[in-house]
Amino acid sequence: MEIEKVYEPQRFEPHWAQWWVDQKLFHVSVENAAEPGQPYFSLAIPPPNVTGSLHMGHMFEHSIIDAQIRWQRMCGKKTLWLPGTDHAGIATQIMVERKLAEEGLSKFDLGREAFEARVWEWKEQYGGRIVEQMKRAGVSCDWDRERFTLDPGLSRAVREAFVRLYEKGLIYRANYIVNWCPRCQTALSDLEVEHEESQGHLWHIVYPVNGSDTKLVVATTRPETMLGDTAVAINPLDPRAAELHLKSVRLPLTDRDIPIVLDEMAELGFGSGAVKITPAHDPNDFEAGRRHDLPSIQVIDENARMTAAAGKFAGLDRFEARKAIVAELEALGLMEKIEPYKLNAARCHRCRTIVEPLVSKQWWMSMKPLAEPAIKAVEDGRITFVPANWSKTYFEWMYNIRDWCISRQLWWGHRIPAWHCGDCKEVTVARETPSACAKCGSVNLVQETDVLDTWFSSGLWPFSTLGWPDNTLDLQAFYPTSLLVTGFDIIFFWAARMIMFGIEMMGDVPFRQIHIHGLVRDADRQKMSKTKGNVIDPLVINEKFGTDAVRFGLLVSAAPGGDIALSEERIDAEKAFANKIWNASRLLFSKPRDGAGAAVSMADRWIASRFNAAAETANRAFEHHRYHEAADTLYHFWWDEFCDWYLELKKPETDWSYAYVIYEKALRLLHPLMPFITEELWQRLETGGKSIALAAYPQAEACDAQVEREMNLFQGVVTQIRQDRAANKIDRGQSLTAELHAGGEHAVFAALKDGIERMGNVTLTLTDASPFALKLNIPIDRARLEKENEGLEKQIANLDRQLTDEKFLSKAPEKITAGMREKKAGYEAQLAKNRAALGL
């Protein structure tokens, strides 16, 4: 068979990518899927935002998922990877707004309907691009099940979930202080606010006390909010409390008197001991205002400008107002001091604008009742994290969960299914658009203009994509899904909410396992960002090195949860690996394939033993999401063992049929990590199968221990001889491999014997039982093994003592004792092995 000297992935990858899609190779039909008793593996993709194109983080995540999915599929499960995209409310709206701005337009110029149409156009363009990228990367999704969070079906799910929660009293509407982004013109949830330390000032302002000479000094980081102060608090234990309590202060720059209240929020010893209270512009003060029944005066509006209540500062931007107010206080001699102060600026997660806390009427979701069963699901192991440590982060957040502000004042998203009656002001929440007010029967109804937080619809993703709220065959077949693969940054945003929604709506967890992966960074471990200019574009790097090489490079450096330092060097090494496999194939394909396909020669038996070891490790690694281990193992199996050893030993042999057998299995072993090259080569083998992706994943077979021992010794001895020869300890005219083959079996033994004699610590006996039977004895360090055994016996005795102690057993959880028993079994196995080696 003709085969090119250098592997050029670009020539083959697009073809197979297209073929996999065209053949619907990864489509699972409902009828088949619903087959009872058939184990399944299902996974809903973390839907990429339709804001642009995919980045390396997606490529990494998809490589992990695809490896797992392909492995599961080859292991014989009904396998579904459901693809899709997310409408990504604010993020997408911002992108479209920016584009409009380039045309000199704002969304208001278009109006809501036309604007939404523009976003849909954007979605078609970028959503399509993302899907094309994924298809080209060869991910094994079921493309017939592609979903988008704003699809009619998913929108129906959103309404259903909203109405159910509303009817249960878990969704409510309330006036409360929220994070307001003046640029995005919307409320944000706590999670959408980022805190960033910045250098600011602490201004100490004198508030004159009425009817007293005491000068009360108040410290603040935001002087512009003072115009909205409605009280000053001092600690009840403050020595001045008795004197000042029930007195009032004259709020500077205004003609208002505000009370002095006692509240522990004023920490003794901090600053001047007095705190201004601005219920309209600070979450803390909002609560304090409620405690003391204080009025709330809004002095900053939705555009971050001062309101009419700010008097002569009205209309100024909040930061301009700050300067003006500070200047005026200084002029009045009311600024006692200004000190530098580090503070946490709250910024909008999407646009980086400094958030303004404002009181407004929003829709909220009660989280405590939903969090409780979700905590339990992780506690009792119905959901497990990989790596397990992340469960602590999850618990931490869930225990302290606060109500979720779910309404957004955006135009792009799911309109909240609530209608306001123009006559009686009643709010009607319904699955279907109501024709009349539920209370007064008026037809004067207007739908709520707010949309839902984008994470509301994402939270329903694992079941809304399978047809919920209908009880579809898909849901029966694939829910709960098996696994969620995602980054740590969205555990709260998404994973936690899916768990809560899943348990609430479906009565069961949305997935069994959560694999949290790390970040893809650049070669210097810096985060990739457009501003730093260190972004590696998957399209570019895939074209340069081949998708297989990039996937493999990502996975081989991906310890569970670990970040990846991505360098072209690394990927280049994996490209060389693909080329190595290619060239091994060239050699193999130049040999005749006829023969019985049995492992006859020493080399055959050795590679069979090595293959089993690799298969065992690979299967275990996939099972435990240890992709780097699978990749590392297969890399060394292919390169060091299959190519460097096996093929070299095989060259002078005539019967290559077993080489074809092991080669075909080795391709299957590698397929989940390098789908393209393995498909290409496997197709060339013409096995009669449709695709390697549908072939069985090799499992380790029980190996004759004696054979394995012999083969390992064989390898060890040859290595030793090679090293001795390289060090000129062996004077030999020919190379060892030449001898091994040229002289036949006797030469093999002669070579081994020679090497063994030179090693001086091994004895070799030739037997007549089989032409290739070796009997080797390696002297062992008896003293060391005996000492180790003593220790092992001691440990076993210790464990035994505990495991038979009634008191201990009654207290210790099953988990602990099971672990101890396992440990004991391990020690006993080791002990038995040592004893066997010692001849006991």
Place this chain on the structure above:
RNA sequence: GGGCCCGUAGCUCAGUUGGUUAGAGCGCCUGCUUGACACGCAGGAGGUCACAGAUUCGAGUUCUGUCGGGCCCACCA
């Protein structure tokens, strides 16, 4: 303030219940244009596993503390 993670070869990182001589890729050195592959082959140098204790027959691996670095959460003006 609370929580999590990291510190192993020049660089980037593996090292799953503690167990023979601590590994890989890249880089470096030596020798090879060996009929699959120079994107290759054979060999080599390089590590007090941050530091100090503790547990153990045995610690890179477990525990405590110190130092150094990173991340997340949090309403302290």
